[in-house]
Amino acid sequence: MYRKPPSGPVHGRTFTQEARRAQIVEATIETLAEIGHTKTSFTAICRHANLSSTGLISYHFAGKPQLLREVTRTIVEKAGTLRTSRVAQEATYRGKLVAYIAAHFDFMARYPAHARALTEIAELVRERPVPELDDVARSALSVEALVALLEEGCRAGEFRIADPPVLALAVQGALDNVVRHHELFAVADLDHLARELTDIFTRCTLSP
Structure with missing residues (x-):
């Protein structure tokens, strides 16, 4: 039998507040993707979120x-x-390595606004330090999971890689540049790019 979700707080916030925060976040993603980080303001976000006042954003986010x-x-x-x-x-x-690479392109295809918004935030962080973004930026740039995958593959005897961290950086760097290239030149065949990069890097795992 269906039961109505409780109306109490979630992480100190009510479900209504959580829904509003999520609405603001999604509107910000769309705004970043459409007009870039330099033009993204609370006023612009309000238009996307159909909010009556920027004060509604300030209520949920300090800045x-x-x-x-x-x-x-x-x-x-x-x-x-x-x-x-x-x-x-x-x-x-x-x-798993093929899936790791493919998932990057899958994300771009499924969530193009999210991919574009993340690129805009990365550009913002490169332009000037934003202390509040330091830890999440490091998380976005981290290759720890990929390094672990490559090292485990080496231990299992499937890969022969001289320096897994270096290869992980090369893979992630290529994937990040594909996003920027796609946004600048509107590359249509993402599947082809995925196949080519997969072929290149799986060959690298066979190197002595």
Whole structure:
């Protein structure tokens, strides 16, 4: 039998407050993707979220850095969940590496606004320090999971890689640049890019 969810607080906030925060975060993602971080303001976000006042954003977020922190966390978590799910379905480490790369392109195809928004936030952080974003930016740039995958593949005898951290950086760097190239030149065939990068990096795992 259906039961109505409780109306009590979640992490100190009510369900209504959580829904409003989520609405603001999604509107911010859309705004970043459409007009870029330099033009993204509370006023612009209000238009996307159909909010009557910027004060409604300020009620939930102390300022733009705090809002962008939550946006970054949301995007990174969504991308990570997709990647983890795809990788977990594979039985071999070679299959897991292919799934890791494929998940990046899958995320771009499923959530283009999220991918674009994350690129905008990365550009903002490169332009000037934003202390509130330091830890989530490090999380977004981290290759620890990929290093672990490559090292485990080496121990299992599937990979022969001289320096897994270096290869992980090369893989992640290529994936990040594909996003920027796609946004600048509107590359249509993401599947082709995924196949080519997969072929390149799986060959690298066979190097002595």
